[in-house]
Amino acid sequence: MLKIFGAVGSGSVPIEATLRLLRIPYEVIEAVTWESEEARKQVEPVNPLRQVPALVLPSGEIVTESAAILIYLADLYPQARLAPGLNDPKRAQYLRWMAYVSAAIYAFAWIKDDPMRIAASKEDAPRVIDRVYNRIADCWRKMDEQITPSHYVLGDELSVLDLYVTVISRFGPWRTRFYENAPKMAEVVRRVDADPRLKEFWAKRFPFHEGWERR
Numbered sequence: 435m436l437k438i439f440g441a442v443g444s445g446s447v448p449i450e451a452t453l454r455l456l457r458i459p460y461e462v463i464e465a466v467t468w469e470s471e472e473a474r475k476q477v478e479p480v481n482p483l484r485q486v487p488a489l490v491l492p493s494g495e496i497v498t499e500s501a502a503i504l505i506y507l508a509d510l511y512p513q514a515r516l517a518p519g520l521n522d523p524k525r526a527q528y529l530r531w532m533a534y535v536s537a538a539i540y541a542f543a544w545i546k547d548d549p550m551r552i553a554a555s556k557e558d559a560p561r562v563i564d565r566v567y568n569r570i571a572d573c574w575r576k577m578d579e580q581i582t583p584s585h586y587v588l589g590d591e592l593s594v595l596d597l598y599v600t601v602i603s604r605f606g607p608w609r610t611r612f613y614e615n616a617p618k619m620a621e622v623v624r625r626v627d628a629d630p631r632l633k634e635f636w637a638k639r640f641p642f643h644e645g646w647e648r649r
């Protein structure tokens with residue numbers, strides 16, 4: 435069985451959602467890495483960067499990096515049509531935006547999870563977070579300006595890119611700001627939030643508590 439090191443409300447959630455849609459059984463090893471040294475130590479043997487998500491294949495091979503895991507799973511089960519195939523004209527833009535969400539946006543989690551990793555002092559930390567949030571909001575805006583979504587980011591079929599954008603846009607600077615900066619993708623993520631196939635899954639793995647969009 436596949437094992438995934440992950441946590442509620444983390445970057446493992448789009449991967450878990452993908453596995454749900456693929457109906458592939460998996461086990462989650464819960465590790466809230468941004469909250470405790472113990473959790474980071476638990477993840478270290480599978481990911482020396484001490485971050486979730488990390489996927490352990492039945493062979494024991496380890497795959498880290500959320501975008502790589504999503505691309506890998508979608509390619510492994512092409513019949514599920516969760517990504518444009520190798521010869522699909524949408525393939526290049528799909529890969530481009532998968533890498534963009536990972537590198538330009540999600541990578542900032544390392545700073546957000548502990549601003550003291552780069553802040554000059556405790557007093558400096560809120561300023562660091564502010565600037566990171568501004569940069570993330572700007573990256574979402576620039577992505578939104580360059581795409582022409584239909585029901586989903588790449589067209590009429592849901593892809594792992596939609597699951598990725600939906601979950602990463604729930605992180606700081608939170609959804610309200612995302613909706614303002616990325617009005618086209620706002621419609622897409624609301625559609626994915628409301629996907630009936632994922633209703634119970636979201637409630638368990640990324641609950642929509644009161645005021646979650648503004649947190």
Ligand SMILES: N[C@@H](CCC(=O)N[C@@H](CS)C(=O)NCC(=O)O)C(=O)O
Pocket residue numbers: 443444445446467468474484485486487498499500501536540541543544547
């Ligand atoms: N580039 C990584 C980023 C993973 C990441 O930032 N994970 C966060 C949780 S959402 C984490 O484990 N943070 C703990 C830490 O960095 O100490 C990926 O795409 O998988």
